[in-house]
Amino acid sequence: TETGGDPTDEPVLELSGVVKRFGTETAVSGVDLAVNEGELLTLLGPSGCGKTTTLRTIAGLEQPTEGVVRVRGEVVAGEGQFVPPEQRNVGMVFQEFALFPHLSVAENIAFGLTEMDAAATDERVAELLDLVGLSDYGDRSPADLSGGQRQRVALARSLAPEPDVLLLDEPFSNLDVRLRVEMREEVRRIIKAAGVTAISVTHDQEEALSISDRVAVMHDGTIEQVAAPGELFEHPESRFVASFIGRASFLAARVEGETIETAIGTFPRSLLKGLSDEYVGADVDVLVRPDDLRATATTEAEALGRVVERRYTGPSFVYHVELGDGQVVHCLHNHAENFEVGDYVGVELGADHTLAWYPAR
Numbered sequence: 001t002e003t004g005g006d007p008t009d010e011p012v013l014e015l016s017g018v019v020k021r022f023g024t025e026t027a028v029s030g031v032d033l034a035v036n037e038g039e040l041l042t043l044l045g046p047s048g049c050g051k052t053t054t055l056r057t058i059a060g061l062e063q064p065t066e067g068v069v070r071v072r073g074e075v076v077a078g079e080g081q082f083v084p085p086e087q088r089n090v091g092m093v094f095q096e097f098a099l100f101p102h103l104s105v106a107e108n109i110a111f112g113l114t115e116m117d118a119a120a121t122d123e124r125v126a127e128l129l130d131l132v133g134l135s136d137y138g139d140r141s142p143a144d145l146s147g148g149q150r151q152r153v154a155l156a157r158s159l160a161p162e163p164d165v166l167l168l169d170e171p172f173s174n175l176d177v178r179l180r181v182e183m184r185e186e187v188r189r190i191i192k193a194a195g196v197t198a199i200s201v202t203h204d205q206e207e208a209l210s211i212s213d214r215v216a217v218m219h220d221g222t223i224e225q226v227a228a229p230g231e232l233f234e235h236p237e238s239r240f241v242a243s244f245i246g247r248a249s250f251l252a253a254r255v256e257g258e259t260i261e262t263a264i265g266t267f268p269r270s271l272l273k274g275l276s277d278e279y280v281g282a283d284v285d286v287l288v289r290p291d292d293l294r295a296t297a298t299t300e301a302e303a304l305g306r307v308v309e310r311r312y313t314g315p316s317f318v319y320h321v322e323l324g325d326g327q328v329v330h331c332l333h334n335h336a337e338n339f340e341v342g343d344y345v346g347v348e349l350g351a352d353h354t355l356a357w358y359p360a361r
C-alpha cells in the first residue's frame with residue numbers, strides 16, 4: 001500500500017475525522033476509529049446518534065462531508081477520492097436480509113461470485129452452506145425458510161466474495177425475541193469462523209456486549225469510548241457511557257474529608273475510584289448498578305425510600321426506589337424479601353468494589 005509499513009499491523013478499516021452533514025443536520029460530527037483484522041466491533045448508541053450514517057459511510061452509500069475512510073490503508077473516501085460501494089470489497093447484511101425471492105438459497109449465495117467459474121462457484125457455495133449450517137437447503141426458496149435461516153443465507157451471501165470488511169445493520173431487529181438471543185451466538189460463531197473483520201450497529205447494549213470484541217459507544221455524532229465489553233462496563237469513561245451500559249443509576253454524594261455523605265448513609269471516601277483531594281467539599285454522582293444496592297424490609301418511619309417501579313429482568317427483579325430527596329436508584333432483588341410498588345424500603349450499599357463517579361451536574 002502507499003502508506004508502507006507492515007500490512008499486518010495496519011487496521012483493516014480506519015476512519016479519521018469523519019463528518020457527515022445533511023444540509024444543516026450533522027449526523028456524524030467527527031469520528032475516529034480503527035478496526036483490526038478479524039475483529040468484531042459494534043457501534044452502540046441511542047436512536048439518532050449517527051450509527052447508521054457511519055456504517056453507510058464505510059459502505060460507500062454516503063460520501064463524508066469531511067474526513068477520510070481507509071480500507072487496508074487505501075483511501076476509499078476523502079482526500080478527493082471516492083470509491084463506489086461495489087468496488088470497496090465491503091459486504092453488507094441489511095436489517096431485512098434482502099434476499100432475492102426468485103432465486104434459490106444457493107443462487108442467492110452465488111450472487112456476488114461473478115468472477116468465478118461454475119465449478120469454483122459451486123465449491124464456494126457448498127463451503128458457505130456448510131459454514132452457516134444449511135448444507136441441505138441450497139435448493140430451497142428463501143420464502144420457505146425461517147427468520148434465523150434467512151439471516152444465515154444473508155450472511156453467507158455477504159461472506160461469499162471474501163470481503164475485507166463485513167457490515168451488519170441492526171442484524172437482529174427482524175427476528176423474534178427468542179431467536180434473537182440464539183442468533184447472536186450463531187452470527188458471532190460464523191463471523192469468527194470466516195475470520196472476517198466485521199462492524200455491526202445496534203441500540204441494544206446487551207446485544208453489543210454479548211457479541212462484540214470491542215464496542216464503540218456513540219452519542220451525538222461522536223464516539224465516546226471504544227473498549228472491550230468488560231472494560232466498558234467496569235470503567236465507563238463518561239457519564240453518558242456509564243448511564244447507557246448496564247442499568248446504571250447515579251447516587252448523589254457530597255465528599256466530606258475522608259467520607260462521602262449520601263441519602264442512604266455515610267461511606268468511606270476510598271469507595272470512590274481515584275477521587276482526588278480537590279473534590280473535598282464537592283458534590284459528585286456515584287455510579288451504582290443494581291448489584292451494588294439492596295432493597296431491605298423496614299418500617300415506614302425508618303424507610304430510606306419507596307419502590308416506584310418493579311422490573312422483571314429474567315432471573316430476578318430490579319426495583320426502582322425513590323429516595324427521600326427524590327432521586328431514583330435501581331436495586332437488585334433481595335431473595336429474602338419481595339416488594340411491591342409503593343412499599344417502603346431500606347437501601348443498603350453492598351458494593352464489593354470501588355465505584356466510578358462523575359462531577360455533579
Ligand code: ATP
Binds near residue numbers: 050
Ligand atoms: P437509528 O438507530 O434511529 O437508526 P442512528 O444512530 O443510526 O439512529 P442515523 O440514522 O445515523 O442515526 O442519523 C443521525 C442523524 O442524522 C439523525 O438526526 C437523522 O435524522 C439524521 N439523518 C440521517 N440521514 C439523513 C438524511 N438522509 N437526511 C437528513 N438527515 C439525516
